[in-house]
Amino acid sequence: MADGRVPTWEEVAREHGRFLYTVAFRLTGNEDDAQDLVQEVLLRVRRGLVTYQPGSMEGWLSRITTNAFLDEVRRRRRRPVVALPADPDQVVPPSPSADVALAASALPENVQAALADLPDEYRAAVVLCDVVGLSYEEIATALSVPTGTVRSRIHRGRALLRKVLSP
Amino acid sequence: MSEHLDDRLSALLDGRLDAADEAAARAHVAECPACAAELHAVAATRSWLRALPAVDPPTGFYEHMLGRGRHRMPVGLGVLAAGAAAAIALASMSAPARRVKPTINPLVEDHVVSASLVDDPVAQLSPIVVPTTVFVSTSTTVPPP
Numbered sequence: 130m131a132d133g134r135v136p137t138w139e140e141v142a143r144e145h146g147r148f149l150y151t152v153a154f155r156l157t158g159n160e161d162d163a164q165d166l167v168q169e170v171l172l173r174v175r176r177g178l179v180t181y182q183p184g185s186m187e188g189w190l191s192r193i194t195t196n197a198f199l200d201e202v203r204r205r206r207r208r209p210v211v212a213l214p215a216d217p218d219q220v221v222p223p224s225p226s227a228d229v230a231l232a233a234s235a236l237p238e239n240v241q242a243a244l245a246d247l248p249d250e251y252r253a254a255v256v257l258c259d260v261v262g263l264s265y266e267e268i269a270t271a272l273s274v275p276t277g278t279v280r281s282r283i284h285r286g287r288a289l290l291r292k293v294l295s296p
Numbered sequence: 297m298s299e300h301l302d303d304r305l306s307a308l309l310d311g312r313l314d315a316a317d318e319a320a321a322r323a324h325v326a327e328c329p330a331c332a333a334e335l336h337a338v339a340a341t342r343s344w345l346r347a348l349p350a351v352d353p354p355t356g357f358y359e360h361m362l363g364r365g366r367h368r369m370p371v372g373l374g375v376l377a378a379g380a381a382a383a384i385a386l387a388s389m390s391a392p393a394r395r396v397k398p399t400i401n402p403l404v405e406d407h408v409v410s411a412s413l414v415d416d417p418v419a420q421l422s423p424i425v426v427p428t429t430v431f432v433s434t435s436t437t438v439p440p441p
Binding site for chain 1: 306338342346353
């Protein structure tokens with residue numbers, strides 16, 4: 130908002146809905162989780178749970194989205210989904226990495242699949258840097274880590290992707 | 297030769313090194329095939345990521361959410377809305393009924409003509425009355441004062 134006013138959730142949905150959904154989809158890697166994440170972001174905006182600093186609307190939204198995403202990641206780690214040890218698919222989700230490696234191309238679907246396989250913290254850093262286009266400083270603020278850590282995560286994330294996409 | 301560049305390669309690509317570090321990194325890449333290959337590969341990965349297209353939400357996703365959000369209005373707003381609705385209802389009750397120019401009459405007349413049962417012996421037992429005007433009130437429950 131140019132006037133520094135906190136945007137309403139309707140404004141966010143109407144004017145930045147596509148951007149918000151894109152970030153949520155790149156972070157979560159699937160439509161269901163992306164939709165849940167977008168709803169959580171809009172809820173936080175609506176309840177005034179997020180402080181607004183005048184500046185880049187996209188930077189602000191991606192910060193909220195990433196925080197909500199990582200909150201959910203941490204919540205799931207505390208209460209892991211009960212897995213059935215007898216069924217290996219339940220313990221280790223089927224990974225598209227093998228197919229991606231065979232294809233060895235950089236189709237967006239392949240890049241997305243490889244991205245979804247990255248450790249969450251690396252993925253968050255890579256998405257904020259290369260999908261959203263935030264600076265290292267903005268990412269450091271969003272993730273509450275030093276810029277040196279941001280640099281390391283971005284590089285490790287890209288290097289892991291590179292191994293999958295161009296073996 | 298100095299140690300491999302590792303995350304300084306990404307910093308180099310992102311323009312995050314100061315002039316001296318950048319010069320040193322480029323000098324290293326020039327003489328280290330491993331770092332040169334890694335720089336090339338990471339640069340390609342970076343460009344693939346940056347080329348990822350925007351993703352559209354499913355059709356009606358936000359409309360549905362906004363609609364649902366309105367129905368789940370907080371209590372305070374709900375009371376305000378109820379008050380506003382009551383005020384509108386009161387206003388419409390006190391407003392005089394007005395005669396509107398009916399656009400429905402030609403249609404009724406057309407229908408009467410096209411559905412004419414003049415030659416039908418049963419219909420002739422009960423003559424059809426053609427309305428000449430249609431009165432439309434702004435309120436169907438409250439008669440005009």
